[in-house]
Amino acid sequence: MEVNKIEEVVKNQSSEGNISCSEAFNIAKEYGCSPKEVGEACDRLKIKIVSCQLGCF
Numbered sequence: 001m002e003v004n005k006i007e008e009v010v011k012n013q014s015s016e017g018n019i020s021c022s023e024a025f026n027i028a029k030e031y032g033c034s035p036k037e038v039g040e041a042c043d044r045l046k047i048k049i050v051s052c053q054l055g056c057f
Helices: 003-013 023-033 035-045
Strands: 018-020 048-050
Touching: 003 023, 003 035, 018 023, 023 035, 023 048, 035 048
Parallel strands: 018 048
Antiparallel strands: none
């Protein structure tokens, strides 16, 4: 999937500059990309991942 599309989806799913970990995983699954790609898109957009399922964020 192209980077711009991932960023667009992340922007649309985020709220107040945040996106939950489960939402990020759902984006990756729904759009056929890796969770890492979604995380990198979040980094580029300065969107924080919250409520991490692994307790990392």
